[in-house]
Amino acid sequence: MAEKLVKPYGDTLNDGRVQLSFTLPVALDDAAKEGARQLAMMMGLAEPAVVHAEDMGQDFSFFIVYGQCKHQVDLSSIKVSRPEFETLDKEGVNRLIAEKMRRKMVVIGACIETDAHTVGIDAIMNMKGYNGHKGLESYHEMRAINLGAQVDSEDLVKRALEEKADVILVSQIVTQKNIHLDNLTRLADLLEAEGLRDRVILIVGGPRISHELAKELGYDAGFGTRTYAEDVASFAVHEWIKRNST
């Protein structure tokens, strides 16, 4: 594929203009200002201008910098991994399940560990759905079990076993100090230990989740913001078919 080099754009192609803001943990003086400028240079910004510098008190100062990014990226060389499937609508999903599985697909979902942000998982699973997209509960070929907030990984695994879940949906919203990575790894390890990992389709979602990250953590797919029930459902049914076709 032909190279497609791009640089940030301010008002002229390849001018590289970017805006930057940050705090330095020092009181504001000329050296701090110059330090801010030099940091921008280290980031590869030519002619950086510290357009705002303000003392925040208690030995902190705030900077806004504009500069010209020297880096460029070749978009043609970028491969973005994303879950591969064709998005069906609710009826399509139902039909495919009926046809291929010949039974209801069991989906169990939860916000695990300390995370109590259920709005995301509810948006995917509950009847009401999100932005006019109905949730999995409304799919008559699915049995959708939403365990809600702050579910221990152990409890989730136990329920998944009991319910013979085909799909596990995990939501992780809190990412501070990378707590989501710990939680997600823990769940994956538990499933592995229970010998369940290969028997379920394991999906994670949340605003800071990418498919890439999910794969790295040993999940089958990851979904970020603006996901709707049909995306997840489509992926799940396609994945099931892939695994169960010989």
Place this chain on the structure above:
Amino acid sequence: MAEKLVKPYGDTLNDGRVQLSFTLPVALDDAAKEGARQLAMMMGLAEPAVVHAEDMGQDFSFFIVYGQCKHQVDLSSIKVSRPEFETLDKEGVNRLIAEKMRRKMVVIGACIETDAHTVGIDAIMNMKGYNGHKGLESYHEMRAINLGAQVDSEDLVKRALEEKADVILVSQIVTQKNIHLDNLTRLADLLEAEGLRDRVILIVGGPRISHELAKELGYDAGFGTRTYAEDVASFAVHEWIKRNST
């Protein structure tokens, strides 16, 4: 001097957190988003998160990124060049002129070439001054001549000769496409050609002017935002004394 390494600060020392925003001249898709992320990595940001990506139409997309800057700067090694003088008040300046020069100091100022932003130079020169700091016109030991906006360098040099100016003040506000560099170089060259350069104290000011830059361009001093008349006056009189004392 002991090293004083600093990094940007988000909520923990050395977490390196910075905020970044820029446009890429491509329509928004997964590759563009990933490209934005990779650019941030090239800038030396660890774990960059593209927290906002929006299509702007016409093959442009806008990104906001947060990441952890890996670079650090040693503030102890930074030397900031600044005009060296002790800032006096109006009376102090007047007294020093009276004592050392024994005549009025002649100061001529202008916004040169295409620049018509006079508010800055007026703030320094005119009676009224700025933020309660009276301008040079109010200094009875000075003769302050403000030529105003869009003065050709030639005219300025001519007037400086005629008036036997001790000090030339130049204001440059418009910096687009670095036009101020061209203008300032041009004036310096003209003064050189007229053999006037060593006879005047040459000072430039403006919101994007630093002392460093001024020195590079062959000026005696540069002043940025929040300059007041007494700063310039103090520098000028000290510089005059330095040059004329043997």
Place this chain on the structure above:
Amino acid sequence: MTRLHLDQAQIDRARDSARRIARSVFEQMKPFTTTTVERATLRLLGIDGVDENMVPLPNRLVSHLQEQDLLQHGAAAIVVGAMIERGCTAQQVAEAVAAGKLTMRRHKGEEAIRAASEAEARKMCEHIARQRARRDSEIKSVGESRRPWLYLIVATGNIHEDVIQARAAAEQGADIIAVIRSTGQSLLDYVPYGATTEGFGGTYATQENFRLMRAALDEAGARVGRYIRLTNYCSGLCMPEIAAIGAMERLDMMLNDSMYGIIFRDINMKRTFIDQFFSRMVNAYAGIIINTGEDNYLTTADACEAAHTVLASQLINEQFAYLSGLKPEQMGLGHAFEINPEMENGFLWEIAHAQLVRQVFPEASLKYMPPTKHMTGNIFRGHIQDALFNVVSTLTQQDIHLLGMMTEAIHTPFIQDRFLAVQNAKYVFNTMRDLHAEVEFRRGGQIERRAQSVLSETELILADIERMGLPQAISKGMFAEISRKADGGKGLDGVIAKSGDYFNPFPNLMLAGGQ
């Protein structure tokens, strides 16, 4: 002045419903105590510290009392009995029990024990009263800002880092500092101990952390010439204990809701209703302003459709608060600016809601929350949503103004987020200083009609709730669209039926002695 024409009789009817709703719950809960109420009582008697496994001594002692089948009599009487017998302090009793050197039992001489208990309790009440007086005198000497007060959170997870951030925030203009709690603390059935440095999305609420932050803020307040109020979360499974340590350490405000734990943390209702009563009583006595959590409803329900549930809940919270002895000005009733920014005329409805609440609770210290749900990664747009929130807050004269962060959808605040948020609010408040006195809303206009209709819906829903009872209403998902059953949720095992001779010295002292 901004004033809407509302039907006062309708407001009165709604408030009467709420009064009966709260009273009915109160009566039903009277026969019960909880493990955390008892632990709080022990803390108020001076028991503190942890065992070798970091289990707090109040927990050790209460568990022991449960094992000995004694808790239903009230921990205070049993412990004071042992104190008298052994001539030692409550703390020594607890340590002995924890060390396995003492087994608790009932002691004779109920009268004497009660009197001794009261004497012990009075000591703590005096300490708390001194803290209250100290607050008053600090405010008098260093001063305080005019309202709306700027409320900022710190949430680094590390109390020492929090202190740094809080000091900077004070310098930047904060009037109130809230130390956000670590994710998950509300479901711990104990209060962690000591200075802590490892929280997620927040810092553990511990007595030592309270103390460290209080000292830092007193110092910062003196420097900036403004008393800086300290806030924490009196919420979750240890609500009464947090109230106790907060009162001791001179916190000034507490997130403290009669229903939040039930709805958002799936804590059992009975547990919550009992705990909230005790905790509020302590808060009332300590002169602490409580903050209720109705704003949270709008993070799951739609801000327009559910506007009346916010008002209904505030009225209920108000009545529960009265039952615990809180004064109107101690009621930081919560509401929020959460209408979808894409909605045409959404700003008008925000004004209507905020002004309605202002007029229904003229004396309350209303807590107004910034946009959160509709904040996105677009920090520039978010900063403006926050600015309009600031506009509504000053226009409708709110009291406790939580600062919106442009990075709300991204991370817990960075120092610069807070800095810019303060600038935003200060700019808006100052440039519109007297706008509230200059603007009138058209009689019979859209804003007024919106407020009236929310008020009518509130009256209706409260009548409904009164009919079915609050537990039933909650189980029907009337608040925040979340349904909780009466016997579901965490912490029901900590609800204990009081025996006939149950005794606790604090209610008598505190309900009488609030400011």
Place this chain on the structure above:
Amino acid sequence: MTRLHLDQAQIDRARDSARRIARSVFEQMKPFTTTTVERATLRLLGIDGVDENMVPLPNRLVSHLQEQDLLQHGAAAIVVGAMIERGCTAQQVAEAVAAGKLTMRRHKGEEAIRAASEAEARKMCEHIARQRARRDSEIKSVGESRRPWLYLIVATGNIHEDVIQARAAAEQGADIIAVIRSTGQSLLDYVPYGATTEGFGGTYATQENFRLMRAALDEAGARVGRYIRLTNYCSGLCMPEIAAIGAMERLDMMLNDSMYGIIFRDINMKRTFIDQFFSRMVNAYAGIIINTGEDNYLTTADACEAAHTVLASQLINEQFAYLSGLKPEQMGLGHAFEINPEMENGFLWEIAHAQLVRQVFPEASLKYMPPTKHMTGNIFRGHIQDALFNVVSTLTQQDIHLLGMMTEAIHTPFIQDRFLAVQNAKYVFNTMRDLHAEVEFRRGGQIERRAQSVLSETELILADIERMGLPQAISKGMFAEISRKADGGKGLDGVIAKSGDYFNPFPNLMLAGGQ
């Protein structure tokens, strides 16, 4: 509805003063023409192009006429005389003169020449009338936005880059695109030629650049379903010529002030007064909305102290505009949101000023300018200043809304600055759609009193100006605190006393034929 109680009689008195002020200047200037008026006349007769040194042919020809001592008769008659004689076009006459092959002289047959001139002139008038009709029909077919219209600038210096940015801006929501001119163009005594790519802080105004941008916006407008208005600067030493080429290329708006050049570009007064009359006449005929520059006063003077000078100047600009045949709705009278953001209650005064202007000029297409002077490198704070500006604009129902850029103090807009500015305004306008109909200002309140006092000061200053005459007022620095002498400034050498037989075919045709 937002309405202040103002004294209509006072408004009328102020307006009467302004009428007499403008009339007096008009009468004094009648005996004169200028080089650029004559060049504009030649352009309207179809002369275009440049010589080998890039000197425009209209300049070559007018210089030639000056050298031949003919210009005082009016360029049109001389040139049309030559056309008749040689049986060629005006363009061919110009080319011949430029090539040194033809020396102009007076021709006999004044009557015939005048008639022929009028016939030639009528062709251009018809072209312009067609452009006007085309505008109307485009608006009818593709539609337009409701007001306030979003006005965005592009200023890359390169017309091709400008086109890209303008298209993107249209997609983002712009209703109006202004191509900012290169620094310094206003002091050029000629109009540059062709497509240009090398401007500083803006792009040269040339006929070809107008054409390129017009085509791009027609196309963009069709795609976004909204007619996109194009604006440029009819200002500086070539005001009448820019008006001419703008009329030909269907610009929709023009920055066009009766005094801006005098005050801010040190252009001679006489020159400016004569030029503005002719240029406005062309604009009036072309259905172009002019934008006046009072906002600029507040970049040098204080927005509160000088508020009345803005209103006074608007009233004068209005009267000059009437003299040139402009209709009220073509008057984009300028004002600005420039009060220091640190000023307590500054927002109230902004409302007072904006609402005052709205009520004094109910039919005008008011142009409201964003904060610029008090914008700083703090883009986050700046974005909020812009948001409050947006609030005032919708609340007081302005028409032409220049979008504030958060990077105002830093650079000419980047594409993302514009994008975020549009989001800012759209969010504010939509969320407050009907606020203007809901809010009333307290009778006798601070806002009303402020507006009344500005109005009174306006009446007084206009009376003063009337007494001393406008030139004297300007020389006293009454506007923008900048003083200009009657015989100072650039371009006085281009002022030519008309001879008795001076003739120009356009005023007759155009003053009669405006929409």
